[in-house]
Amino acid sequence: MKKVYLDNSATTPVSKEVLEAMIPYFTETFGNPSSIHSHGRETRSVIEKSRKKIADLLGTSPAEIFFTSGGTEADNMAIISSISSLGVKHMVSSTLEHHAVLHTVEHQAKTGKINLDLIRHSDLGELDIEHLRQSTQKGSLVSIMHANNEIGNLNDINTISEICREKGAFFHTDTVQTMGKVKHNLQELDIDFLIGSAHKFHGPKGIGFIYVNANNKIDPFIHGGAQERNMRGGTENVAGIIGLAKALELAYENQDTDKKYIESIKRSMIEQLKEKIEGVSFNGLSEDLEKSIHTVLNVSIPESSDNDMLLFSLDIKGVSVSGGSACSSGTSIGSHVLEAINSDPRRGAIRFSFSKYTTMEEVTYAVDSLKELLS
Numbered sequence: 306m307k308k309v310y311l312d313n314s315a316t317t318p319v320s321k322e323v324l325e326a327m328i329p330y331f332t333e334t335f336g337n338p339s340s341i342h343s344h345g346r347e348t349r350s351v352i353e354k355s356r357k358k359i360a361d362l363l364g365t366s367p368a369e370i371f372f373t374s375g376g377t378e379a380d381n382m383a384i385i386s387s388i389s390s391l392g393v394k395h396m397v398s399s400t401l402e403h404h405a406v407l408h409t410v411e412h413q414a415k416t417g418k419i420n421l422d423l424i425r426h427s428d429l430g431e432l433d434i435e436h437l438r439q440s441t442q443k444g445s446l447v448s449i450m451h452a453n454n455e456i457g458n459l460n461d462i463n464t465i466s467e468i469c470r471e472k473g474a475f476f477h478t479d480t481v482q483t484m485g486k487v488k489h490n491l492q493e494l495d496i497d498f499l500i501g502s503a504h505k506f507h508g509p510k511g512i513g514f515i516y517v518n519a520n521n522k523i524d525p526f527i528h529g530g531a532q533e534r535n536m537r538g539g540t541e542n543v544a545g546i547i548g549l550a551k552a553l554e555l556a557y558e559n560q561d562t563d564k565k566y567i568e569s570i571k572r573s574m575i576e577q578l579k580e581k582i583e584g585v586s587f588n589g590l591s592e593d594l595e596k597s598i599h600t601v602l603n604v605s606i607p608e609s610s611d612n613d614m615l616l617f618s619l620d621i622k623g624v625s626v627s628g629g630s631a632c633s634s635g636t637s638i639g640s641h642v643l644e645a646i647n648s649d650p651r652r653g654a655i656r657f658s659f660s661k662y663t664t665m666e667e668v669t670y671a672v673d674s675l676k677e678l679l680s
């Protein structure tokens with residue numbers, strides 16, 4: 306059976322080059338980086354080289370990069386450490402955030418550690434920047450993602466950073482969906498926290514990082530050994546760190562070519578969907594190639610009693626995608642993002658997401674399969 310993978314926002318395959326770079330660190334160079342003997346010193350040295358590589362790509366210093374188990378931990382670290390170490394008592398965020406941020410800020414608010422303002426947005430998922438400006442106070446932590454993982458909307462993090470600096474607030478951005486796909490330059494973007502997760506850009510799962518601006522002195526996030534300069538106890542995921550740095554390096558090296566190619570894939574899918582599927586539309590700003598990330602297309606399908614089965618039926622045809630419509634009233638399953646932008650729960654929703662490995666043929670197969678299911 307044909308197998309077509311169009312769920313690259315959920316995760317991506319590890320590239321061959323990344324895997325090859327990682328392999329020696331399982332069996333040959335395996336010492337515990339905290340050990341003082343030569344085996345340990347060897348792995349310590351490659352960890353620090355990887356940290357430097359990532360810092361150089363982002364235009365910052367290695368002292369500001371900390372490895373984590375991925376995006377979720379990095380989001381938690383930014384938020385929880387700001388509260389415990391920087392005196393943050395008020396936060397500004399949005400219901401459109403990934404649960405790694407949204408559930409974390411909601412928990413902090415529920416347990417009385419912060420007051421939380423969730424900023425307004427339009428039905429296309431555009432954030433109300435004036436509301437953000439009014440809500441942000443001196444000492445607030447603003448946590449707003451760069452690209453939305455479901456609808457692909459890109460938020461203007463440069464403007465949000467300027468507002469935060471004007472107001473004397475801290476700014477954290479969840480850049481999991483844009484890391485490796487757009488150039489983040491910390492020489493130009495004045496920010497407090499920014500994150501990445503390797504499995505979203507052809508690196509391994511279970512490894513990520515957080516950039517912490519050196520002006521912010523924060524306490525250890527995970528207590529234990531002195532790893533990560535006392536900020537995160539626990540023996541380092543050495544092979545993962547090597548894979549993360551290699552994946553980011555490759556992503557930066559080929560970024561312009563990959564972006565152009567993926568944009569052409571997305572453009573073709575939009576055209577084919579409009580041509581072949583009557584009544585199709587797009588959720589959020591995902592149809593707009595300027596205002597959404599090139600890797601995500603969130604498609605809205607006309608109302609039908611078969612919509613509940615759509616993802617399952619595509620799966621049977623070998624097409625892996627994700628989605629699910631807005632939560633209908635009284636149910637808790639479904640997408641909190643589509644619900645927040647008032648997407649009609651009766652319409653079907655499918656998130657197609659692409660990578661450099663997606664082919665035109667796969668996109669055509671997916672659209673034709675969808676057309677067949679809907680007819």
Ligand code: PLP
Pocket residue numbers: 314315374375376377378380403405450452453454479481482502503511513
């Ligand atoms: N933030 C965003 C925007 C994401 O899309 C994801 C993963 O889907 C995460 C955070 C969580 O990352 P991880 O899977 O590395 O914990």
